[in-house]
Amino acid sequence: MNRRLSLFNVTSLVLGFAFLYLPILLLMIYSFNASRLVTVWGGFSTQWYGALFRNQALMEAAWVTLRIALLSASMATVLGTLAALALTRYGRFTGRTLFTGMIYAPMVMPEVITGLSLLLFFVAIDLDRGFWTVTLAHTTLTMCFVTVVVQSRLMTFDRSLEEAAMDLGAPPLRTFFAVTLPLIAPSIVAGFLLAFTLSLDDLVIASFNTGPGATTLPIKIYSQVRLGLSPEINAASTILIGLVTIGVISATLISKRSVMRSQRNAH
Amino acid sequence: MRRTFAPWTDPDAKPLIRFENVTKRFGDAMAVDHLSLDIFQGEFFCLLGPSGCGKTTLMRMLAGFEMPTEGRITLAGQDLSGVPPYRRPVNMMFQSYALFPHMSVEKNIAFGLKQDGMPKAEIADRVGEMLRLVQLEKLAKRYPSQLSGGQRQRVALARALAKKPKVLLLDEPLGALDKKLREETQFELMDIQHELGMTFVVVTHDQEEAMTMADRIAVMDHGRIVQVADPGEIYEQPKTRFIAEFVGDVNILEGHVMGQESGLWRVKTASAEVPLTIDDPDEVLHSGQAVAIAVRPEKMTIQREKPGPEAVNVLTGEVWDIGYLGDWTVYRVRLATGEILRVTRANVSRFVESPIDWDEQVYITFAPGAAVILAE
Numbered sequence: 001m002n003r004r005l006s007l008f009n010v011t012s013l014v015l016g017f018a019f020l021y022l023p024i025l026l027l028m029i030y031s032f033n034a035s036r037l038v039t040v041w042g043g044f045s046t047q048w049y050g051a052l053f054r055n056q057a058l059m060e061a062a063w064v065t066l067r068i069a070l071l072s073a074s075m076a077t078v079l080g081t082l083a084a085l086a087l088t089r090y091g092r093f094t095g096r097t098l099f100t101g102m103i104y105a106p107m108v109m110p111e112v113i114t115g116l117s118l119l120l121f122f123v124a125i126d127l128d129r130g131f132w133t134v135t136l137a138h139t140t141l142t143m144c145f146v147t148v149v150v151q152s153r154l155m156t157f158d159r160s161l162e163e164a165a166m167d168l169g170a171p172p173l174r175t176f177f178a179v180t181l182p183l184i185a186p187s188i189v190a191g192f193l194l195a196f197t198l199s200l201d202d203l204v205i206a207s208f209n210t211g212p213g214a215t216t217l218p219i220k221i222y223s224q225v226r227l228g229l230s231p232e233i234n235a236a237s238t239i240l241i242g243l244v245t246i247g248v249i250s251a252t253l254i255s256k257r258s259v260m261r262s263q264r265n266a267h
Numbered sequence: 268m269r270r271t272f273a274p275w276t277d278p279d280a281k282p283l284i285r286f287e288n289v290t291k292r293f294g295d296a297m298a299v300d301h302l303s304l305d306i307f308q309g310e311f312f313c314l315l316g317p318s319g320c321g322k323t324t325l326m327r328m329l330a331g332f333e334m335p336t337e338g339r340i341t342l343a344g345q346d347l348s349g350v351p352p353y354r355r356p357v358n359m360m361f362q363s364y365a366l367f368p369h370m371s372v373e374k375n376i377a378f379g380l381k382q383d384g385m386p387k388a389e390i391a392d393r394v395g396e397m398l399r400l401v402q403l404e405k406l407a408k409r410y411p412s413q414l415s416g417g418q419r420q421r422v423a424l425a426r427a428l429a430k431k432p433k434v435l436l437l438d439e440p441l442g443a444l445d446k447k448l449r450e451e452t453q454f455e456l457m458d459i460q461h462e463l464g465m466t467f468v469v470v471t472h473d474q475e476e477a478m479t480m481a482d483r484i485a486v487m488d489h490g491r492i493v494q495v496a497d498p499g500e501i502y503e504q505p506k507t508r509f510i511a512e513f514v515g516d517v518n519i520l521e522g523h524v525m526g527q528e529s530g531l532w533r534v535k536t537a538s539a540e541v542p543l544t545i546d547d548p549d550e551v552l553h554s555g556q557a558v559a560i561a562v563r564p565e566k567m568t569i570q571r572e573k574p575g576p577e578a579v580n581v582l583t584g585e586v587w588d589i590g591y592l593g594d595w596t597v598y599r600v601r602l603a604t605g606e607i608l609r610v611t612r613a614n615v616s617r618f619v620e621s622p623i624d625w626d627e628q629v630y631i632t633f634a635p636g637a638a639v640i641l642a643e
Contacts, residue, residue: 158363158365160361160362160365161365163352163359163361164359164365164367164426165367166351166352166353167330167331167352167353167357167358168353168358168382168426168430169354169382170353170378171351171353178378179367182369183368183369
């Protein structure tokens with residue numbers, strides 16, 4: 001097989017990436033625009049970043065977003081890890097396939113439907129929409145991603161390590177904290193980062209379930225853009241993109257490294 | 268000292284481990300089938316059998332990872348039913364070693380001691396003692412991924428020994444080592460066991476390993492124990508054809524009993540013109556019974572010259588294959604019936620004038636006492 005990059009491969013690679021990332025790149029470049037007009041280049045400047053940090057409303061939205069992301073990602077990590085443990089550990093219990101399917105469903109479910117059904121649910125149980133409803137909605141959305149990441153690690157986990165710990169006198173709970181948890185920790189961290197970034201940039205589900213005082217950054221940006229483009233929004237978006245990129249890249253690196261390490265230990 | 272160690276022959280001796288009519292089923296599959304077995308304090312005991320014979324299940328029941336479906340297991344008189352693995356005075360060395368990859372060698376060895384709440388200074392002493400025992404003092408701070416296979420095996424051994432358990436279980440302890448290292452380690456294990464006076468129970472499918480190390484071997488097949496005896500007895504007086512074939516190499520000649528003459532059995536076979544004469548007085552047989560005669564390859568003699576008229580048990584054939592192993596030469600001889608016998612000869616001198624060659628007509632003989640009769 002020809003493993004070298006041919007002209008055809010390079011061209012399709014460039015076109016593919018350009019299609020995916022050119023608009024984002026454009027947005028990032030214009031966030032350093034000195035001109036107030038969004039579509040006219042007026043020289044390099046970081047003034048909009050300064051303006052952004054002085055914009056009370058945007059900063060507040062960012063703070064809300066961060067809190068929601070941290071909280072929902074933490075809850076999703078705990079629940080998602082428990083689900084992964086149940087799915088890999090308790091053999092073939094009745095309804096396992098159904099359970100697996102139901103955990104993965106939110107990944108492919110249209111966000112509009114997830115958002116709408118959650119809204120109906122919150123209305124039905126008479127929960128005031130605001131900070132907590134968005135947090136809960138994001139937990140629902142991101143839990144399955146944590147499960148996928150942690151489960152793939154647990155599949156390759158050598159059960160005899162846990163048996164060895166128990167054989168040496170550690171009861172099940174201590175075995176979990178002394179042996180299992182440290183070894184699957186990288187995948188849990190990766191799952192957390194994934195959940196965090198997903199919550200950070202979600203617009204659809206958040207806008208369905210938000211209420212007074214719980215305007216997240218994506219909602220804020222979206223509503224401002226409808227009133228007219230401003231370079232400040234470009235700057236805010238650039239920062240958001242940066243955070244999400246860092247989150248996803250670290251999640252990938254962490255889980256990849258832990259897989260490599262577990263493979264090395266197997267030999 | 269080792270030679271006289273045989274508590275199983277003493278009717279008053281109290282066994283350390285007792286399996287009483289133990290059965291283990293996994294769904295419909297019978298892994299262990301109404302098995303009873305006694306193991307004594309200080310024994311080096313081997314469970315030997317092909318994969319799937321139930322030996323690992325038996326060991327896992329002793330460790331507490333599986334519970335018997337029926338029957339019970341006692342350890343030093345205490346019934347182990349319902350006792351979880353972390354409360355049994357038994358430790359196990361796993362086939363995969365199962366070293367904790369996120370802990371250094373020291374921490375691995377100290378793990379079990381920490382669970383017991385041993386004071387820190389005492390833990391350090393014991394860890395040092397264990398490291399000396401397995402000669403790994405210099406590697407205390409290393410992580411398992413930085414060790415060779417042989418070193419990992421030693422860490423696993425040290426970790427399992429650290430708590431000084433009443434019984435040490437070893438699951439295919441040498442399976443992952445190469446041949447040279449395996450042999451050395453076999454003797455090391457025997458020395459350590461002797462030094463500590465601990466009871467070792469080893470699971471293995473390697474008969475050579477079992478023969479070298481064990482005081483007694485239990486040969487298992489289909490969830491049952493077919494014979495428990497010391498290595499010599501297992502090899503020289505196998506109870507069944509399965510054992511004869513599983514432990515070492517063997518030639519099997521099938522035939523029918525003709526009768527007994529002055530204490531020796533006469534057996535008619537298709538392989539020899541004259542009925543064979545076998546000295547196996549313990550067998551109780553009747554005329555016409557179908558039997559298998561088992562003869563070990565090293566107990567057969569191969570020669571080019573026709574034996575004299577007084578010779579018994581003469582088979583004729585031609586050399587089919589010769590394998591030169593250095594210390595031994597293996598001859599595969601094809602009889603007129605198409606059977607192929609395996610005969611080995613020690614290479615006692617360096618040069619042989621006109622050695623037996625391929626396709627040559629040869630005579631194989633064996634003494635009446637060299638063979639065992641196995642009822643079919």
